[in-house]
Amino acid sequence: MSDWKTLPGAPLTEQVFAIGDVHGQAKALRSALVQIKDTPRNGMPSHLIFTGDIIDRGPQNLDCIEAVRSACELANVDKVTFLPGNHELMLLEAVRQPHWGMNLWAQNGGMAVINEIDPEGKIRLVDDIARTLGVELGSFISLIDAAPDYLRLADVLFVHAGISPHEDMDTFLNQGRDMPSKMSDHWAWIRDEFLYHEGGWDAHGHLVIVHGHTPHNMGQRIDPAIAGQYLDRVDTHHRVCIDAGAAGMDQVALLEFSGDQYRITVTHEVPFNPALEETVTPDECENEIR
Template sequence: MLSRLFTRRRPEPIQAELPEGRRIYAIGDIHGRLDLLEQLLALIEQDDAARGRARTGLIFLGDLVDRGPDSAGVVERVRRLCVERPDTRCLSGNHEEIFLGAHEGNGELVRLLLRAGGFETLLSYGLGADEIEQANIAELAEMIERAVPAEHVVFLRSLDDYLLEGDYLFVHAGIRPGVAVEQQSPRDLRWIRQPFLDFAGNHGKLVVHGHTITDDVVQRDNRIGIDTGAYRTGRLTALGLEGRDRWFLDTAADRPEAVD
């Protein structure tokens, strides 16, 4: 009896592209670093102008808040960008989920907020260190509700769970393999690591995400991760896309890094 030997083929990489005339800059996790955001926006403006005319959009991948010193400033900057530049969109990250839950008075999320870098966020909204440390959870929830401007809450509640552009899918954390995009759980989109990170198969779209910090940009056949840990490394990264071209800009580099 003859037996057949089968070998598992590696999935073909996704040949992702954007429609003609479209240009996108996707921006990784900012985490309260308004200083780095301003630097990166200046780099994007220069790069965009040098590349010629296109329909250029910005996509923020979420986690605007926590850990860094000026979450309030970041939220306001991105909120105004979305008003002044309508082709600017922003995803909700897990830290926005925690922050909104704390603002709504969820005691467990108030505790989680403090463990996840929210102390700095509350300072940026004008609360004092002593009053934060001395308040109990119920008191702190009331303080958060009073301190955060209503327009910030409305903006953060309006953020998208995912965005599609051409052959690209933009999410904060990742997706659950084998599940259609429209059926993905918001929790997975904001929190997932495994099995997404190790999955080598085809998602149908090339997934662009943040959430998981790496020393450098991660490029796989089925995903691109651009969270380079801005709040502690000083490196905030953007992915530029046009046609089939991809390149990277970051606050620690002097010029864009092209990708073949």
């Protein structure tokens, strides 16, 4: 795990853990939950936050859903908050407006979920697939429906993809879940405008955004001891990325806050071995932010 660093703003009043994009990597996710359980408590209430994209692309989506639903017990925390990502929002559209949304979701990783539910491919019609998803994923869909779109704790804002530096923050965050005409116009989809902004997010430069959606690791596995070198952009961009590229590998980011301190690491299905890993430098990873 990276060394502790100090937040620019107010300290948090809970011991907060945040897990970013999981994308069906259940073993890496469960490893993160065990690590949280084994982390010494600081005397404050413990709170685990998921920033979305639990499903799609990876091999164990249904187990990821079960782990999220059981996360309070698995991580031994007092509270769990789930925030939806764009993949959860696409799932809702696939189930509720299948003739419009199913193809978009399936082409963006949803087929991995469909194949787990129907491994023999017996369900062919779009409406039948939607009905089956609604039944098999009913509890997860209810969780998405009940989830807030974002969460702010002191001077830390948790949201899936980010916020716009050019629009009123409250208006941008409270626009709802409809698919935007441009991906840069939504908190679940935004990339470049958010990622490259270096001017801070509030007048005092205190607000830090914790987000996923865009991995910063060039498709490489990260040494947990130096995860901050890849994912921490607080000093330059006032944000921390907790998407460690789970869409393509067994790697999940885990961020911890204690008072005004924070640190970040990653967990894997297969333990990280620096001697066997092909790595790139954090500077090279900047080229992937797009």
